[in-house]
Amino acid sequence: MDLGLADRTYVVTGGSSGVGLATVRALLDEGANVATCGRDAERLKRIGEHERLCTAVCDVRDADAVREFVRSSAEAFGGRVDGLVNNAGQSRMKRLDDTTEDDWRDELELKFAGVLNPLQAARAYLSASDAASVVNVNAVLAKQPETRLITTSAARAGILNLSKSLSQELASDGVRVNSVCLGLVDTGQWTRRHAAADSGLSYEDWQAELAADRGIALGRLGRAEEVAYAILALLSPRASYITGTSIDVCGGVGRGIL
Numbered sequence: 001m002d003l004g005l006a007d008r009t010y011v012v013t014g015g016s017s018g019v020g021l022a023t024v025r026a027l028l029d030e031g032a033n034v035a036t037c038g039r040d041a042e043r044l045k046r047i048g049e050h051e052r053l054c055t056a057v058c059d060v061r062d063a064d065a066v067r068e069f070v071r072s073s074a075e076a077f078g079g080r081v082d083g084l085v086n087n088a089g090q091s092r093m094k095r096l097d098d099t100t101e102d103d104w105r106d107e108l109e110l111k112f113a114g115v116l117n118p119l120q121a122a123r124a125y126l127s128a129s130d131a132a133s134v135v136n137v138n139a140v141l142a143k144q145p146e147t148r149l150i151t152t153s154a155a156r157a158g159i160l161n162l163s164k165s166l167s168q169e170l171a172s173d174g175v176r177v178n179s180v181c182l183g184l185v186d187t188g189q190w191t192r193r194h195a196a197a198d199s200g201l202s203y204e205d206w207q208a209e210l211a212a213d214r215g216i217a218l219g220r221l222g223r224a225e226e227v228a229y230a231i232l233a234l235l236s237p238r239a240s241y242i243t244g245t246s247i248d249v250c251g252g253v254g255r256g257i258l
């Protein structure tokens with residue numbers, strides 16, 4: 001099936017690694033124009049060059065920098081933005097007694113600014129598109145909190161709630177808003193945790209133990225590409241009647257039925 005993404009323009013935050021990078025590559029493969037950002041110029045450079053790709057060093061918490069990133073991205077591709085993937089971010093492995101005021105402030109700032117800054121910067125362009133779609137990359141934690149990730153779980157729940165409000169608020173402008181809720185996906189986040197754990201296990205054995213410990217029905221971590229395909233499906237004009245919903249991409253780790 002032709003997803004209808006070719007020649008359209010998509011902004012993906014945090015495209016230098018993991019899910020964001022897989023999404024950038026999948027969109028380029030579909031013939032779309034893509035703009036992406038990250039904080040580290042070297043990591044962005046490693047994506048490689050492509051005539052339909054532009055990159056910028058930009059921290060999603062900085063509203064002015066995000067506005068300039070989105071403006072210059074739209075300018076590079078004929079003054080349009082058809083979709084936005086709010087992906088940049090990370091989680092915080094902390095229990096209540098380990099958290100500080102700064103942990104709570106930083107967590108909420110990153111999660112909320114990571115959605116609101118790009119959205120506000122892209123809003124006028126999205127409203128002008130005939131097939132505008134926003135995808136917020138979230139986590140199953142939003143629906144199924146874990147005490148070992150207490151700040152991230154709470155912030156994720158807030159973002160899922162916000163996504164629903166945004167889908168209602170922006171529907172009259174023709175902008176759809178949906179979420180993908182990730183379980184455990186094999187990306188930089190997990191390679192960093194494997195290194196920090198210093199368990200003596202190979203990365204493969206450590207992952208297998210992790211999958212068993214967390215009760216992942218499919219018995220393995222997900223691959224970034226598997227998330228990217230779900231994101232592309234929601235970005236596609238073919239998903240024109242889907243808004244205000246979330247898709248779990250989690251290998252069955254989610255226990256809820258909603």
Ligand SMILES: NC(=O)c1ccc[n+]([C@@H]2O[C@H](COP(=O)([O-])OP(=O)(O)OC[C@H]3O[C@@H](n4cnc5c(N)ncnc54)[C@H](OP(=O)(O)O)[C@@H]3O)[C@@H](O)[C@H]2O)c1
Binds near residue numbers: 020
């Ligand atoms: N992997 C999982 O198991 C999992 C599970 C649930 C949810 N998620 C969420 O899915 C998203 C993608 O995660 P991932 O696993 O693909 O992570 P990743 O491999 O660590 O990639 C994160 C990307 O975001 C960028 N980034 C981080 N903070 C940023 C900021 N403040 N401003 C701009 N860019 C920023 C990073 O580049 P720089 O560091 O250079 O800025 C990188 O490109 C994140 O929001 C994450 O929390 C992941």
